[in-house]
Amino acid sequence: MVLEKYEDIYHRAAERKGGEAKLEALLSTPLTKEQVAAIPNDRWLSAFSMKIFQSGISWSVVRNKWPNFEEVFFDFKIEPLLMLSDEQWDNKAADTRIIRHHAKVKSILANAQMIHEASLKHGSFGNMVANWPSEEITELWAHLKKYGNRLGGNTGPYSLRQLGVDTFILSGDVEAYLRNCKVIEGGRDTRRSLQAASKAFAQWQTESGRSLTQISQTIAFSSGDNRVLPPIE
Known part of the structure; x- marks a missing residue:
């Protein structure tokens, strides 16, 4: 070759x-590494969640409803979401203000846990991504697939690109x-x-x-x- x-x-x-x-x-x-590192944890979770919901659904439909998602899921703040009970998650999955898809809603919890665990180790999820070697970018994709939920295929990479990651x-x-x-x-x-x-x-x-x-x-x-x-x- x-x-x-x-x-x-x-x-x-x-x-x-x-x-x-x-x-x-x-x-x-x-974005520069410094700009990536400064992205708050809630914006990572919002971006991952949006791309997950856009899979198999019109992207514009999801974007139009996204303000409702932000409201229902506490602006994707990690700590409040991690405190919700299973019953509360079930109620949110049934909320008519959002696109009702139970498995995708529960992915928000799984990815909030992934972001939280990365923050404990690296200070923030943005710090982890910013310091990931560019020549090993597909290893970051693999990390999202392994430790996150529904972030395999192009979903993880598109989420990164959406936030300005190289x-x-x-x-x-x-x-x-x-x-x-x-x-x-x-x-x-x-x-x-x-x-x-x-x-x-x-x-x-x-x-x-x-x-x-x-x-x-x-x-x-x-x-x-x-x-x-x-x-x-």
Whole structure:
């Protein structure tokens, strides 16, 4: 396997998107480590919970109802949620102000416990994430899957990206590109595939000095169906 140079990927993406300036306007800038560390625990829990509820449901429907979720779940403050009884959780799962899905509601408790335990060890959940080595980002995904609830697949990575954490995403376009290049062979979420993807992104990051977020977006823009329409003459 010969890995394509990031410069070639970038130029192809720029051509598809109408030039470098237009491509650059589409690329996101992740938060700094200091900014990630400053994210409160309740915002992590809110982001994880939103992505869990958006799985299999219209994202816009969930976003529109999210103020109700914030109200019902104490603005996702960890300590009050950990004090609720099983009966109180059952009542919240039946609350008509939110999307009623018992298993997803109970994931809020499980993920609150994960965040609380990480805070006891690292000072805050944000500190743990901020100090996670970028070349081992898929290990952070694995941590969320193992110690959290319903955070496997792309749910964990999308939650991190939503909050500004620097991570690549194995979206359909990115996964297809990595398979075409023989970086990923077999199951997408296997340890072998994730390590291979992480190694490839580390190489592109060394070449370009770009964030994982921007490299991931550039790959997506360089392939797949997201073509820019030709200008009207």
